[in-house]
Amino acid sequence: MLALFLSISRLDGSIEHQILEWELEISTEFDNSFICRISKILQKYQLPTAEEIMKNPPSKYIWKKQLQKAINDYWSSIWTEECNTKSTLKHLSLQNNPVNNPHNIWKCVRNNQYDIKKAELKCKLVTGTYMLQSIKAKFSKNIVLPDCKLCKDNDETLEHFLLECTRLGDVRQKCMAKLVNKLREIEGGGWYNRRQ
Numbered sequence: 001m002l003a004l005f006l007s008i009s010r011l012d013g014s015i016e017h018q019i020l021e022w023e024l025e026i027s028t029e030f031d032n033s034f035i036c037r038i039s040k041i042l043q044k045y046q047l048p049t050a051e052e053i054m055k056n057p058p059s060k061y062i063w064k065k066q067l068q069k070a071i072n073d074y075w076s077s078i079w080t081e082e083c084n085t086k087s088t089l090k091h092l093s094l095q096n097n098p099v100n101n102p103h104n105i106w107k108c109v110r111n112n113q114y115d116i117k118k119a120e121l122k123c124k125l126v127t128g129t130y131m132l133q134s135i136k137a138k139f140s141k142n143i144v145l146p147d148c149k150l151c152k153d154n155d156e157t158l159e160h161f162l163l164e165c166t167r168l169g170d171v172r173q174k175c176m177a178k179l180v181n182k183l184r185e186i187e188g189g190g191w192y193n194r195r196q
């Protein structure tokens with residue numbers, strides 16, 4: 001919609017441009033005209049007004065850059081606010097340019113059902129919304145047992161699931177090895193050595 005608006009804005013003297021000018025003159029804040037919807041989007045992303053753009057339309061390249069930055073700034077500010085206020089998001093780091101740069105959990109998903117399921121599970125674990133047995137037990141007033149269904153040695157808490165469960169040891173070892181190698185790369189190993 002914005003691309004169409006910019007194209008028409010750049011067609012100075014055309015019928016389409018004149019219609020837009022006319023719509024701009026007669027539109028009110030409450031109608032559902034094309035120009036009104038455009039104005040609301042521009043306002044939402046704190047971009048120049050429709051009138052300003054029509055008078056002085058930017059090149060496609062500049063417009064694309066400006067639009068991308070505005071959309072990123074808008075969502076970045078909203079998501080930063082949510083990360084700071086919602087406890088479920090405290091372990092999710094917001095990356096630069098978040099609209100085009102999804103969280104690593106989603107970025108490494110390949111286009112198959114198994115990968116998507118894995119990512120969903122990771123997301124639930126990171127946001128504390130995965131229903132571990134200990135949580136199910138709490139909500140059911142202990143009708144459901146909190147025991148880990150894999151090893152049956154302990155309650156299935158997040159710590160147990162991620163760090164202790166012996167039945168997940170093999171998978172954990174592979175991930176830990178990768179993690180430690182990565183941490184050794186970061187800061188030339190400073191992070192890892194400090195914890196030895």
Ligand SMILES: [Zn+2]
Nearest residue numbers: 148150151165
């Ligand atoms: Zn276990």
